[in-house]
Amino acid sequence: MFHLLEQRIQDAFHGRILAQFGIDLEVSTEQPRQSSLGELAVPAAFQLARQLKQPPKKIAAELIEGIGSIEGVAAMEVAGNGYINVRFARAGYAEGLVRPTPRGEGSATGRGIVDRIIVEHTNINPNKAAHIGHLRNAVLGDTLVRMLRAAGNRVEVQNYIDNTGVQVADVVVGFHFIEHKTPADVKRLIADPTVRFDYLCWDLYARTSAFYKDSPEAVGWRAETLHAVESGGGTLAELAHLVADAIVALHLKTMLRLGVEYDVLPRESEILHLKFWAAAFELLKERKAIYLETEGKNSGCWVMPPEAFAGDSGTEDSKVIVRSNGTVTYVGKDIAYQLWKFGLLGKDFYYRPMMRYPDGHELWVTTDEPQIANREVPAFGRGTRVFNVIDVRQSYLQDVVVAGLKALGAAEQAAQSVHFAYEMVALSPRCCIELGIELSDEDRQRPYVEVSGRKGLGVKADDLIDRLIDKALEEVAARHAEKSAEEQRKIASEIAIGALRYFLLKYTRNSVIAFDFQEALSFEGETGPYVQYAAVRARNILKKLEERGETLPDFTADLTRETLESALASEDFWQMLLAASKVDVALGRAVVSGEPAHLARYAFQLAQTFNNFYHQYHILTEENRERRVYLLWMTDFFRAQLIRTLGILGIQTPAYM
RNA sequence: GGGCGCGUAGCUCAGGUGGAUAGAGCAUCGGCCUUCUAAGCCGAGGGUCGCAGGUUCGAGUCCUGCCGCGCCUACCA
Numbered sequence: 001m002f003h004l005l006e007q008r009i010q011d012a013f014h015g016r017i018l019a020q021f022g023i024d025l026e027v028s029t030e031q032p033r034q035s036s037l038g039e040l041a042v043p044a045a046f047q048l049a050r051q052l053k054q055p056p057k058k059i060a061a062e063l064i065e066g067i068g069s070i071e072g073v074a075a076m077e078v079a080g081n082g083y084i085n086v087r088f089a090r091a092g093y094a095e096g097l098v099r100p101t102p103r104g105e106g107s108a109t110g111r112g113i114v115d116r117i118i119v120e121h122t123n124i125n126p127n128k129a130a131h132i133g134h135l136r137n138a139v140l141g142d143t144l145v146r147m148l149r150a151a152g153n154r155v156e157v158q159n160y161i162d163n164t165g166v167q168v169a170d171v172v173v174g175f176h177f178i179e180h181k182t183p184a185d186v187k188r189l190i191a192d193p194t195v196r197f198d199y200l201c202w203d204l205y206a207r208t209s210a211f212y213k214d215s216p217e218a219v220g221w222r223a224e225t226l227h228a229v230e231s232g233g234g235t236l237a238e239l240a241h242l243v244a245d246a247i248v249a250l251h252l253k254t255m256l257r258l259g260v261e262y263d264v265l266p267r268e269s270e271i272l273h274l275k276f277w278a279a280a281f282e283l284l285k286e287r288k289a290i291y292l293e294t295e296g297k298n299s300g301c302w303v304m305p306p307e308a309f310a311g312d313s314g315t316e317d318s319k320v321i322v323r324s325n326g327t328v329t330y331v332g333k334d335i336a337y338q339l340w341k342f343g344l345l346g347k348d349f350y351y352r353p354m355m356r357y358p359d360g361h362e363l364w365v366t367t368d369e370p371q372i373a374n375r376e377v378p379a380f381g382r383g384t385r386v387f388n389v390i391d392v393r394q395s396y397l398q399d400v401v402v403a404g405l406k407a408l409g410a411a412e413q414a415a416q417s418v419h420f421a422y423e424m425v426a427l428s429p430r431c432c433i434e435l436g437i438e439l440s441d442e443d444r445q446r447p448y449v450e451v452s453g454r455k456g457l458g459v460k461a462d463d464l465i466d467r468l469i470d471k472a473l474e475e476v477a478a479r480h481a482e483k484s485a486e487e488q489r490k491i492a493s494e495i496a497i498g499a500l501r502y503f504l505l506k507y508t509r510n511s512v513i514a515f516d517f518q519e520a521l522s523f524e525g526e527t528g529p530y531v532q533y534a535a536v537r538a539r540n541i542l543k544k545l546e547e548r549g550e551t552l553p554d555f556t557a558d559l560t561r562e563t564l565e566s567a568l569a570s571e572d573f574w575q576m577l578l579a580a581s582k583v584d585v586a587l588g589r590a591v592v593s594g595e596p597a598h599l600a601r602y603a604f605q606l607a608q609t610f611n612n613f614y615h616q617y618h619i620l621t622e623e624n625r626e627r628r629v630y631l632l633w634m635t636d637f638f639r640a641q642l643i644r645t646l647g648i649l650g651i652q653t654p655a656y657m
Numbered sequence: 658g659g660g661c662g663c664g665u666a667g668c669u670c671a672g673g674u675g676g677a678u679a680g681a682g683c684a685u686c687g688g689c690c691u692u693c694u695a696a697g698c699c700g701a702g703g704g705u706c707g708c709a710g711g712u713u714c715g716a717g718u719c720c721u722g723c724c725g726c727g728c729c730u731a732c733c734a
Binding site (some may be wrong): 030032033034037041047049056079080081083091125162165166167297298300301303311316320322323324325327329330331333338368389392393394395396397423424426446447448450472475479495506507508510512514516518519522523524525526527530532533534536537541542543544545553560589592593597598601604605608611612614615616617619621635656 | 659660661662663668669670671673674676677678681682683692693694696697698699714715726727728729730731732733734
């Protein structure tokens with residue numbers, strides 16, 4: 001509704017300016033500083049003043065005069081030095097919300113719809129438990145997916161599994177060479193319900209990393225393991241499979257606690273076995289995107305020259321794609337994967353269904369064997385735009401990947417490759433002390449301390465979630481002692497996840513989160529539970545109404561134009577309605593700027609507005625019938641908008657709080 | 658050395674393409690539960706937007722320089 005009007009106003013000004021001054025000006029609109037100044041401000045007169053050499057105030061007055069009336073606009077006036085403030089026709093606006101026309105809602109966010117967007121996120125090495133840094137990635141990625149879908153795009157969610165990499169190899173080294181465990185031993189550990197296998201690997205990985213430091217000769221074990229994993233046979237390869245598969249299953253479980261689901265898991269083992277790299281290598285050689293270095297420190301390696309990507313990264317060294325021993329680096333494999341995402345590789349994976357989520361959605365995983373004749377396999381890949389959700393420290397590598405596409409002549413796909421970068425989650429010094437981590441004097445002075453999987457330094461995702469649930473449970477139990485323990489836990493879990501997702505989303509992407517338990521565990525103020533609480537309150541009012549044996553009025557019939565007219569004469573009601581009607585404005589802004597934090601902020605403001613409404617007006621005891629209908633409608637509208645916004649953020653609305 | 662990012666209230670952070678009186682939350686202090694749930698509401702104090710120049714009608718926002726902090730700059734991923 002808001003978008004529609006905004007567009008109409010922009011068009012009207014654009015047309016008038018063209019007719020009156022012969023200038024093709026792209027008319028922008030902004031929000032006036034104060035709500036009392038109107039709903040939209042048009043700064044066009046300032047832009048024209050320069051060209052026309054006339055005072056903006058004069059131009060503004062002429063424009064208003066010339067435009068006449070615009071449908072849905074009640075008044076326009078010159079303000080300040082030349083702003084044109086626009087006031088909406090309130091009742092008409094509200095009618096559009098009560099009786100939406102098909103083209104009314106959401107049409108403006110539908111402008112830039114892309115046929116197939118691929119979002120790759122999570123991408124955790126399957127060798128240890130997930131930590132908060134991984135959660136930021138997954139929550140950011142998942143929310144991006146929800147936002148894009150809410151804006152009308154078709155989105156495919158991929159979670160890349162590096163099941164043949166160094167990190168898995170290190171845990172295998174730990175099991176085999178350090179602990180002398182057989183595959184049968186490891187299988188028993190995985191099957192043992194009293195063992196948290198991902199936690200066990202977390203510690204083992206840290207121990208193995210420390211072991212390398214003290215005994216550098218042990219690094220040879222890693223090379224041996226990597227080689228075994230790549231050739232695919234023997235004890236070491238079997239261990240790698242066991243570890244990676246078990247950890248992937250646990251990661252999926254952890255992510256599902258947050259409501260994060262995927263469509264397909266492309267695995268590195270298939271990239272290897274199906275010779276994706278070989279195909280990409282041929283392409284890169286053919287187009288001379290890489291060359292065999294014959295001198296200097298990179299002699300014997302296939303490298304990409306710095307000119308290809310130096311524009312953004314500022315490095316002077318070429319980037320090694322194939323090592324002198326013939327093995328391919330991670331970036332090389334990433335180029336092959338990116339080519340596949342766009343359908344440019346000329347190869348595809350085979351797929352098998354991996355599991356079905358409780359909501360019925362099916363998750364697929366890649367395989368190297370053609371099979372399942374009886375199942376129709378969804379068409380994966382072949383995206384027109386690709387978002388890679390990866391932390392900002394890997395910008396350099398993402399630049400190289402994009403340079404690879406460009407060098408292969410895929411300029412369009414290079415332009416459609418988005419590195420959806422975000423800053424890391426670190427630990428506040430206070431948090432480290434709380435975790436019993438010893439800090440050097442130097443670290444103590446820093447604003448934050450980096451998480452390190454190698455050192456086993458970090459907050460495990462499941463630990464944090466458990467802690468949040470425990471805290472929420474205390475609150476729920478105190479308020480709803482009569483409910484069953486099982487039900488209390490369900491509610492507490494929804495609140496905990498709401499708190500966690502909101503906490504990770506409220507920071508803009510390029511802000512480092514210095515993790516702090518006190519802030520993450522807060523349920524008050526600008527938090528997920530605050531927004532959930534508002535939604536629950538709105539729903540409670542309507543529930544209470546039914547408990548009293550009444551039914552919700554038929555708003556489309558009862559809310560006549562006259563009713564709306566008189567209700568919205570109140571500035572208060574108008575401002576509240578306006579604020580509540582802007583979900584799609586906020587969504588559009590968040591999508592365009594790629595900033596989920598914008599939508600999170602809107603959710604908070606929406607909840608604030610509702611809490612004001614809730615506090616100021618007593619709905620069920622309102623005696624004036626007409627006014628009561630209006631209040632009920634506002635409540636219902638708030639409820640729907642709050643729940644919808646929370647939903648896009650991946651946050652559920654509990655049955656009660 | 659080079660590249661990227663950050664520096665805004667005591668703390669943590671917002672501040673579309675320059676625009677009207679720089680905003681939240683937390684913390685502090687003071688009010689509000691017989692009324693649809695106080696995980697809430699109302700109010701108060703708190704600012705040289707790192708520093709110095711520049712661009713212009715106008716700069717937290719753009720440009721230059723400087724200071725401080727972080728990340729990247731691997732034949733690791």
